[in-house]
Amino acid sequence: MRLWHQDLIAKLPRQQLLGQHRECCALRGKGWQRKHATVNYVFDYSPYRLFKYHELIMQEMAERGYRVSPEWLDKE
Numbered sequence: 001m002r003l004w005h006q007d008l009i010a011k012l013p014r015q016q017l018l019g020q021h022r023e024c025c026a027l028r029g030k031g032w033q034r035k036h037a038t039v040n041y042v043f044d045y046s047p048y049r050l051f052k053y054h055e056l057i058m059q060e061m062a063e064r065g066y067r068v069s070p071e072w073l074d075k076e
Helices: 006-011 014-028 040-044 047-063
Strands: none
Touching: 006 047, 014 047
């Protein structure tokens, strides 16, 4: 999976938006620093940046009526 540019988030179809959420959850969870060719670049930045990106994804999900588990809203 790849992470789409933040300007495209509002334009993503349902499947891709939910896929972004799953990818962010995997990267923020036990997947942090696990090498994967398409998302290795994420590890060059602070984990906080991934959180902020994920926050944009979750905001879009909320606008579309999806519910996000509250633990993902915590940056820690």
